[in-house]
Amino acid sequence: MEPPTIEIPEAILEISPNFTIPDPMSAPALKWGIMGTGWAASAFADQVPKFSTGNIVAVGSRSLDRAQRFAKRNSVPQAYGSYAELAADPDVEAVYIATPHPAHHDLALLALRAGKPVLVEKSFTLNAAEAEDVFMEARVSGLFAMEAMWSRFLPHQLMARELLSSGALGDIVSISAEHGQKLDGVERLEKLELGGGALLDLGVYPVSFIQSILGNPEMVDTVGLVNPEGIDEHETIAMTYVGAIATATSTMRAKTPTTAHVSCRNGRIEFRDAFYQPGRITVFQEPLDDLMPAEAFSWTWDGHIQGGFQYQAAEVARCVNAGLTQSETMPWDDTIAVMEIMDKARAQLGVRYPTE
Amino acid sequence: MEPPTIEIPEAILEISPNFTIPDPMSAPALKWGIMGTGWAASAFADQVPKFSTGNIVAVGSRSLDRAQRFAKRNSVPQAYGSYAELAADPDVEAVYIATPHPAHHDLALLALRAGKPVLVEKSFTLNAAEAEDVFMEARVSGLFAMEAMWSRFLPHQLMARELLSSGALGDIVSISAEHGQKLDGVERLEKLELGGGALLDLGVYPVSFIQSILGNPEMVDTVGLVNPEGIDEHETIAMTYVGAIATATSTMRAKTPTTAHVSCRNGRIEFRDAFYQPGRITVFQEPLDDLMPAEAFSWTWDGHIQGGFQYQAAEVARCVNAGLTQSETMPWDDTIAVMEIMDKARAQLGVRYPTE
Incomplete structure (x- = not known):
């Protein structure tokens, strides 16, 4: 499939002659494992191989049955009935976490501790403290971590x-x-x-x-x-x-x-x-x-453009390939700041999750 | 000039078979005096005679010179160098007040006490207390009063x-x-x-x-x-x-x-x-x-549509003609409520006008 053609308008080139939009098709190849089988997981599995150089090599779920059905539907070669197995798969070069929010923190730690860079669906975690926890693990292990705020890369x-x-x-x-x-x-x-x-x-x-x-x-x-x-x-x-x-x-x-x-x-x-x-x-x-x-x-x-998730996936591939632990476009501090704003908003509304 | 043609779409007629938009050209004639010579006064003087049955018969200003220049520019037959003279003109059937906000309260009282119905530019007054004052005078004198929130009639x-x-x-x-x-x-x-x-x-x-x-x-x-x-x-x-x-x-x-x-x-x-x-x-x-x-x-x-001010002017003409003191579309309580909301907003911001 042809990559979508992005023409930069004259008006912006006059202001910023060097402005470019990174082409997802020119990013290094990266083999993904996906945790979760919901809507975002499906969109990722569909768009990333179609519109970038990334591939999906495995999917993991708490239910082997669900993982297998997902794998079949999305032409993913390997399905696991546990997240730990997915994280341990030596073929998986990066993990995309697309489960419901409360599981993000633990699964991100699981993947990082298995030596895998992570892309974690937004909201990144339930609160800022959990987010800091995950980034601390990434810092200690020298591994890449990023919030999957795909919109920032569009x-x-x-x-x-x-x-x-x-x-x-x-x-x-x-x-x-x-x-x-x-x-x-x-x-x-x-x-x-x-x-x-x-x-x-x-x-x-x-x-x-x-x-x-x-x-x-x-x-x-x-x-x-x-x-x-x-x-x-x-x-x-x-x-x-x-x-x-x-x-x-x-x-x-x-x-x-x-x-x-x-x-x-x-x-x-x-x-x-x-x-x-x-x-x-x-x-x-x-x-x-x-x-x-x-x-x-x-x-x-x-x-x-067609798709959209390929832009963030390509960013992960570029950063991982360059040995970076975070992306300039979606850095750790920004994710923490967003979680802090939402923490304040919830405090003002009186909303608390049961684990808090 | 042809009145603008307003076609009601089928979709709304299915929901509200009797829905109509009152035609400014079918309202009773009304002779207006204008207090103020600024932008809104000019727009009113231009649009009301052009797109409704209303006429502008006089303009008043603190400066006779300004009033005369406004009268000449807008083909208004009579110009006064004081608001009191305008209010006293027996030819004036209703007064449109288009001065800066702090003068609205006093000028509305002046016009009402001279026996003239009033249309007062928004914001109606500086605060809710002033608005209540004006409506109290209208109630006591049995005269029509309305905030010139022209948008509500569009x-x-x-x-x-x-x-x-x-x-x-x-x-x-x-x-x-x-x-x-x-x-x-x-x-x-x-x-x-x-x-x-x-x-x-x-x-x-x-x-x-x-x-x-x-x-x-x-x-x-x-x-x-x-x-x-x-x-x-x-x-x-x-x-x-x-x-x-x-x-x-x-x-x-x-x-x-x-x-x-x-x-x-x-x-x-x-x-x-x-x-x-x-x-x-x-x-x-x-x-x-x-x-x-x-x-x-x-x-x-x-x-x-062309213009816009003619819709509120026609409403005043209809209400005055029917002997009403207020409009159902822009009733006194709504004006007071809007002023109260703005009073609260200003209190929260710590903004006070010098006369408060």
Whole structure:
């Protein structure tokens, strides 16, 4: 299959002549083992071999039957009925952890202790303390670890961050990002012991998006709706920065537009489709240092690509190949910061998972 | 000039067979006097005679020179160098007050005491107490009074509210509305004594929009940026309801998309253009009572019309003609509620106007 062609628009090349989007097809080959057999595991098993140089060589589950069915469905050569077996497979060069959130911490430690680099689905763990634990193990063992925040590696998000950090639009004033899906009938999300609620599943996207652009907030202020079972069904997290306010809204009670925008002193970026998926951005740019600009222009770039998970997988392959323990695009500190923001939001809502 | 043609889409007629948008051209004639000579006064003087049966017969200002220049520019027959003279003009049947906010209260009382119905620019007054004062005078004198929240009367907002109250989209879960303009060089907005800041000028739109749909919130939680002069430059107001959260964001430091969306259990309405101006709405509708709907459809309705101010002016004409003291679409209680929400937001931000 042809790799998707990514054409960089003139407008960004004028600002950043060296801007490129790393091609997943040019990354070193990497043999993956997958822990978990759910939706994300399937998408990974489908997209990574199709759109990058990565291969899936094994899958592990608590149930051998489920692992075997997954392996058959996704043409994975090896299936294991335990995570430990998968971690021990000498053929597996890196482990992708796609189980429900409460298992991430233990499985990441398991894989790292078996000498395997890990890519761990978001939310990375249940809380910041668990995340620090995992990264400490990675540091001690000198192994690569990364949160699978695939969105950060998507072409339209890379381009947006490049534009914003170039200063071409002026200082950032306001970010809004929201993610709502009607998921309140999904069993996993209705159980606190499974890390249920809107935050870890949906809220992590807008929070991480904002953190990727503005860094760590001065203040976090959360308003939300918590159901009688203690599950956060809905929250708006206001993140205050020097000179800017960002809001991350998530709900599991309704489908929302799932859009985002970043407004700056002299322009803005609007994500025209679901901001966390490959899609279009429209950039509105005004001349700098002009109160009421006579001229402004806008351009839209279509960042739709097939798949999406291949970009993060290729990043892991490049980092592992280079002997790095973390990615510059999704570094440990950012994952911890995102977990800390969510910890604060939950504390403000009074939401605690049973193991906390 | 032909009145704009408003075609009601089939989809809404199926839900509400009797839904209509009142035609400004069919309202009774009304002779207006305008207090103030700024942007809103000019737009009113231009649009009302052009797109409705209303006429502008006089303009008043503290400066006779300004009033005369406004009169000449806008073909208004009479100009006064004081507001009292305008209020006393027997030819004036209703007064539109379009001065800066701090003067609204006194000028509304002046007009009412002169026996004239009033349409008062938003924000209606500086705070809820002032608003109650004005409505008390209207009640005592039996005269009509209304906040000039023109957006509430626009076709696309009428249609959105009709759809939402029909229940066709299910319960409302989330509303987001934001209004950002780069206005921090505009002198009036930089002075606290002139009611400066983002809230009264920009924030009133999203707050009133949300209040028009969900009514009065259980809780108001505000995060904002206040400059060293005590001016609110930026705020996010979270409005919590039983089962829903709405956020109203406003900033005077950046142009934002100025969009809004209302997300419900079984569908949503997205305002495709500036939500407070005439524009398009897209309605996404899913079958009710279905967790993961197989079918969903969307339709877009283009509510662009010329002008916009004529809809509120026609409402005043109809109400005055019918001997009413308030409008069902923009009733006194709603104006007071909006001012109370903004009072709470300012208290949370620590913003006080000098006269308070």
